[in-house]
Amino acid sequence: MNPTITAFERSPDRGRGLARDMRVRWALEEVGQSYDVRHLSFAAMKEPAHLALHPFGQIPTYEDGGLALFETGAIVFHIAQQHAGLLPRDANARARAVMWMFAALNTVEPPIVERAMAIVVERGEPWFEQRLPLLDNNARKRLSELSRRLGDAEWLDGDFSAGDLMMANVLLRANAMGLLADYSNLAAYLSRNEARPAYRRAFAAQLAVFTAGQAND
Amino acid sequence: MNPTITAFERSPDRGRGLARDMRVRWALEEVGQSYDVRHLSFAAMKEPAHLALHPFGQIPTYEDGGLALFETGAIVFHIAQQHAGLLPRDANARARAVMWMFAALNTVEPPIVERAMAIVVERGEPWFEQRLPLLDNNARKRLSELSRRLGDAEWLDGDFSAGDLMMANVLLRANAMGLLADYSNLAAYLSRNEARPAYRRAFAAQLAVFTAGQAND
Numbered sequence: 050m051n052p053t054i055t056a057f058e059r060s061p062d063r064g065r066g067l068a069r070d071m072r073v074r075w076a077l078e079e080v081g082q083s084y085d086v087r088h089l090s091f092a093a094m095k096e097p098a099h100l101a102l103h104p105f106g107q108i109p110t111y112e113d114g115g116l117a118l119f120e121t122g123a124i125v126f127h128i129a130q131q132h133a134g135l136l137p138r139d140a141n142a143r144a145r146a147v148m149w150m151f152a153a154l155n156t157v158e159p160p161i162v163e164r165a166m167a168i169v170v171e172r173g174e175p176w177f178e179q180r181l182p183l184l185d186n187n188a189r190k191r192l193s194e195l196s197r198r199l200g201d202a203e204w205l206d207g208d209f210s211a212g213d214l215m216m217a218n219v220l221l222r223a224n225a226m227g228l229l230a231d232y233s234n235l236a237a238y239l240s241r242n243e244a245r246p247a248y249r250r251a252f253a254a255q256l257a258v259f260t261a262g263q264a265n266d
Numbered sequence: 267m268n269p270t271i272t273a274f275e276r277s278p279d280r281g282r283g284l285a286r287d288m289r290v291r292w293a294l295e296e297v298g299q300s301y302d303v304r305h306l307s308f309a310a311m312k313e314p315a316h317l318a319l320h321p322f323g324q325i326p327t328y329e330d331g332g333l334a335l336f337e338t339g340a341i342v343f344h345i346a347q348q349h350a351g352l353l354p355r356d357a358n359a360r361a362r363a364v365m366w367m368f369a370a371l372n373t374v375e376p377p378i379v380e381r382a383m384a385i386v387v388e389r390g391e392p393w394f395e396q397r398l399p400l401l402d403n404n405a406r407k408r409l410s411e412l413s414r415r416l417g418d419a420e421w422l423d424g425d426f427s428a429g430d431l432m433m434a435n436v437l438l439r440a441n442a443m444g445l446l447a448d449y450s451n452l453a454a455y456l457s458r459n460e461a462r463p464a465y466r467r468a469f470a471a472q473l474a475v476f477t478a479g480q481a482n483d
Contacts, residue, residue, distance in 0.1 A: 100414075104411050104412065104414065104415035105369070105373050105408065105411050106411065107373075115358055116358045116361060116362075118361060118362065118365050119365060119369070120365050120368040120369050120372065120373065121368075121372075122368035122371075122372060123361065123362075123364050123365035123367075123368045123369075126361075126364060126368075127361045127364075141332055141333045144333060144335060144340065144343075144344045145333075145335065145340075147340050147343060147344075148335050148336060148337050148340035150340075151337040151338075151339035151340045151343075151368075151371065152322070152336070152337050152340075154339075154368065154371065154372040155337065155338075155339060155371040155372060155375070156322050156324075156337065158372070159376045159379070159380070162376070163376075163380060170400070171400070174393075174396075174397075175393070176391075176392070176393035176396070176397065179391075179393070180391075180393065183387070183388075191322065194321050194322050194323065195321065197317075197321065198321035
């Protein structure tokens with residue numbers, strides 16, 4: 050039995066890989082685990098059946114036998130524990146890879162999502178233009194710090210890990226807003242992640258869902 | 267040898283337990299692990315010595331033998347793996363406890379911190395009052411969803427876990443802004459967490475640092 054994940058029936062990012070099912074698809078591709086996808090409309094995401102799986106009414110979820118998870122950090126970590134390839138064997142290196150997962154989700158992502166959401170929700174507000182530099186500064190502060198730490202390294206800590214997977218997906222959103230232009234090492238790091246065969250398979254799979262939805266219009 | 271954590275020399279929260287070292291102190295108290303604390307000024311947090319430990323220039327960090335970590339999620343998870351008491355033994359229950367750690371840090375905390383930061387940074391801006399309802403709505407949306415999921419349960423999933431520890435610390439900040447008044451089950455849940463002996467020891471320890479700093483003025 051394959052695990053089953055949920056994803057948008059019609060992703061608001063138009064198949065650019067920004068929806069969070071991309072993280073889980075990529076992790077599953079890295080470890081060579083096939084999976085099934087259940088597609089949800091926005092309405093279905095707020096219905097009791099889905100809220101029982103995901104109390105915050107989002108995608109993705111992950112179901113495998115008796116286990117049901119939400120939160121991409123937890124799902125990717127679970128996949129990484131079940132299969133080799135996403136976390137180092139050495140205990141200290143493994144703790145640091147988990148550290149980068151949390152850093153991606155709790156330190157780097159929030160100001161990037163805050164800027165992206167303001168563009169969607171507050172673009173028409175009278176303060177939008179005036180506030181934008183503040184949002185830029187918050188996002189760029191974290192990107193600068195990350196750029197300085199990464200330096201010329203290929204990955205965040207030793208070999209590619211689930212920490213890189215999470216960070217790259219967060220940087221994808223920053224890049225979609227043009228924020229990586231000043232950080233050539235982060236742009237190159239993102240490209241290295243995007244060049245991985247598992248990334249490309251995952252990207253193609255989520256894009257195919259969007260393209261099929263378009264064709265049905 | 268005790269592990270060493272870093273904390274503010276003078277916490278901007280004035281000892282209310284909102285600084286993130288509280289999470290790590292609490293976890294260490296839950297498992298009965300004594301620890302040493304190195305206190306840092308704001309200036310020291312931006313110096314190369316600390317940035318080598320923590321690329322984002324924050325507290326806390328955690329050092330134990332050859333391992334150095336930042337990110338409270340990663341530190342608490344590491345402590346929970348080294349000692350019994352913070353994560354269930356059953357693999358599926360353990361995955362769900364980790365899920366609640368990520369949910370606290372990546373889903374519930376961001377809108378709460380966003381509101382708290384706006385109060386600090388944007389209070390003097392002409393748009394502050396107009397924007398506040400939007401910030402309130404974002405925070406309350408997550409709190410409503412969490413409240414609905416928690417229901418009458420004592421803890422988020424079975425016994426107390428590192429997931430509750432993280433969520434309670436996030437709710438502490440919401441409560442400090444008065445946001446739990448409409449969610450009596452979340453307020454009671456926070457109180458249950460605060461009543462734990464380990465929480466009280468951790469809270470007293472961080473408060474003592476602030477009080478000692480005051481006495482030295």
